[in-house]
Amino acid sequence: MTLTTAVLRPYKKLKMLVVTSFEIDSISSLVAIFYGVFRLTVHDQLPTPASSVLIVSTPQVPLSLLSDKIFCLYITGHLNSVFSIHHREEILRYIYCHQNSDGGWGLHIEGHSTMFCTVLNYICLRILGVGPYEGDDNACPRARKWILDHGSATHIPSWGKTWLSILGLFDWSGTNPMPPEFWMLPSFMPMLPAKMWCYTRMVYMPMSYLYGKRFVGPVTPLIMQLREELFNEPFDQIKWKKVRHSCALEDVYYPHPLIQDLMWDSLYIITEPLLTRWPFNKLIRERALQVTMNHIHYEDENSRYITIGCVEKVLCMLACWVEDPNGICFKKHLARIPDYLWIAEDGLKMQVFGSQLWDCCFAVQALVASDLSLSEIGFALKNGHFYIKESQVKDNPSGDFKTMYRHVSKGSWTFSDQDHGWQTSDCTAEALKCCLMLSTMNPEIVGQKIDSSLLYHSVNLLLSYQSENGGLSSWEPAGAQAWLELLNPTEVFADIVIEYEYVECTSSAIQALVLFKKLHPEHKTVEIDDFIVKASKFLEDNQYPNGSWYGNWGICFIYGTWLGIGGLIAAGIHTTQGTIQFNSDFMGDDDAHFYRTDVEGSNATTPCSKTFDKFTTRKWRFSSTGNYGSFYEELHVTLSNA
Incomplete structure (x- = not known):
């Protein structure tokens, strides 16, 4: 029998793991190769007593993220103090590296060119000192041609319109309203901040503050030049009101329904003119701005100024500077910028957020599952165990956190570290699994086990995530009405208004709770049993007809299927039962391939x-x-x- 498979091998030149295809003549040969590769990888990649470096993976991020940071630092006057000439060289290398053949940049490194990322990266190049007719391989002229050929910067999506307005390259009258009064809505309203997906909520919080202030950064000579470079007509002749709904076709992933455009038009024509005139600008708008800023400060403090993610980080930092350029809040934000930077073989990039805890958990689980001796992996397990224990969130958000639209976080783990403060269900479950596994091993080798009371808090948190359909959401419990997605204000993303349940989160929680129940039968056994029954039903209900599961937090069907099967097996579903048997057909299908798709009609290559x-x-x-x-x-x- 000949099997064709893919194995990982260390590739020292790149310091990464490389997927290579082999001809395998037997299962035993496959296992032998895997263990050989694994042992080499452990010796090459894991920290040693002489170097306690964390196990982390290289992030792949949207190509718009670094530009936002550059814009903020340029506006606040801190670009030179934060980024040295060497930082700038690596940033430029990253931007040049991922420019497409047609001159534009995609949302990700293999994506077709979009107006959003092309405009932002072009401005970033210009701010970093690249002339309008300069750049590697004529980067700036090629990018500018792409922008002008596709309708100019007036066709940038809404998030881009916001940033251009902040920079002074757009007029705020050309954006749809983002009223800060949203944060003052009474609880009986159908659309509330508490019902939004936390990531979207945190993006529009500082955006609405900057919109309400109509803030515009310093109009420098460079900004004046960019006004001439980015548009097909003179800047002062653009009819801004007519471009509010304009968006390049290459950027439209979620076309806005008519009801949403009517809502924006109503706010634009009726509400905003009232709220920006006396006496409403004093009675309502100023109070709304203060309420919004209080929310920003609350989130900053509870995340130690990391915030929930990179998009929010930059906007919150800028909002703090607008409120007080010399204030302590802005200075604290500056201190956490390095948390988001990542240098790799393609240059300096900005992470969405750190993945230290997530990566550490899977590395620990892989080591525990291996047949490597404790003399080989003992220190790595102890080091990982220590990091996991120290990274657990020990308290809920400060004060009356429910009025600030926050969920409990005590006992949770975040995606990165304790400072981040934002609980996630699957990170909590995977970290809980690690703590439980390591608690059964010799503490002299892997370190002292975590206190049982802290595990109880983790279990309680996981139980709180389960929805009526049995599934688990990611950051906060789901439950908002699905029709709210009609109000999605972005064009680039879909399904971002409310929280959803995920196969991955549900599976991780099942596996963690099954192990917890085995080792700690004294805590909430009945609740855990009920949880597992409903969660298993959710996994079965969300299996695709071909036997696979869709993975939202990885790419994509193999990832989701791996977790879907793991959850069902942990729950006691036998491998000969229909769901798993059906899935084995999918995993063994020679026609299950991976394809890269671009926008129809796009001839751009990366x-x-x-x-x-x-x-x-x-x-x-x-x-x-x-x-x-x-x-x-x-x-x-x-x-x-x-």
Whole structure:
């Protein structure tokens, strides 16, 4: 029998794991190769007593994120103090590396060019000192041509319109309203901040403050030049009111329904003129701005100025500067900028947020599952155990957190570390699994086990996440009405208004609670049993007809299916039962391939996709010995020369 599979091997030049295809003649050979690769990886990648570096993975992030940071620092006058010339060189390398062949930038490194990312990266290049006719491979002229050929910057999506208005490259009258009064709505209103997905809520909180202030940064000579470069007509002749709903077709992932446009028009024509005139500007608008700023300060303090993510981080930092340029809040924000920076082989990028806890948990679980001796992995387990224990959130958000639209967080784990403060269900479940596994091992080797009371808080938190359909959400309990998605103000993203239940979160929680019940039968056994029954039903109900599960937090069906099966097996569903048997058909299907899709009609290629297409058109098979041909080796050269 011949099996074709993919295994991971360390590729020291890039300091990463490389996927390589092999011809395998038996299951035993496959297992032997996996363990050999795993042992090499452990010795090459894990921290040692001489170096207690955390286990983290390289992030792949939207290509708009770094630009926001540059804009904020440029406006506040701190660009040179935060980013040295060497930082700038790496930032430019990252931007150049991921420019597409048509001159634009996509939302991600393999995405087709979009107005949103192309305009933001073009401005970023100009702020960093690249001239309008300069840049590697004529980066600026090519990008500007793409922008003007696709309708100019007037067709940038709403988030881009907001940033351009802040920079002085757009007029606030060309944006749809984001009234800060939203944060004062009474509880009987159908659309409330408490019903929003926390990430979206946290984006529009500082956005509404900046909109309410109609804040515009310093109009420098560079800004005046950009006004001439980004538009097809003179800046002072643009009819801003007519471009509010304009968006390049390449950016439209979620077309706005008519009811939403009517809502924006009503706010624009009726509400905003009232709220910006006396006496309402004094009685309502100023109070709304103060309420909004109080929310911003609350979130900043409870996340130690990391905030929930990078988009919010930059906006909250700018809002603090607008309120008080010399204030302590802005200075605290500056101190947490390094938390988001990541240097890799393609340059300096900005993370969405850190993934230290998440990466550490899976590394620990892999080590525990291996047959490696404790002499080989003991220190790594102890180090990881210590980090996991120290990263647990020990308290709820401060004060009356429910009035600030926050959920309990005591006993949780975040995606990164304790400072972040934002509880997530799957991170809590995976960290709980690690603590439970390590509690059964020799404490002299892996460290003292975590206190049982802290585990109880984690279990209570997981139980609080379950929805009526049995599934678990990510950050906060789901439950808002689905029709609220009709009010999604973005064009680039879908399904971001409310919280949803996920297969991944549900599966992780099942696995953690099953293990907890086995080791701690004294705590909420009945509730846990009921939880597992309903959660298993959710997994079964969300299986696709071909036997797979959709993964929202990974790419994509293999990831979701791995967790879907893991949850059902942990819950006691036998492998011969219909759900798992049906799934094995999917996993063994030779026609289950991965495809990269671009917007219809787009002929743009990315440096990554060109290499990807070249290699996926061949039948690559590599022997287990000798000189390897590698997709990643050529990809690395492509990225280096892009």
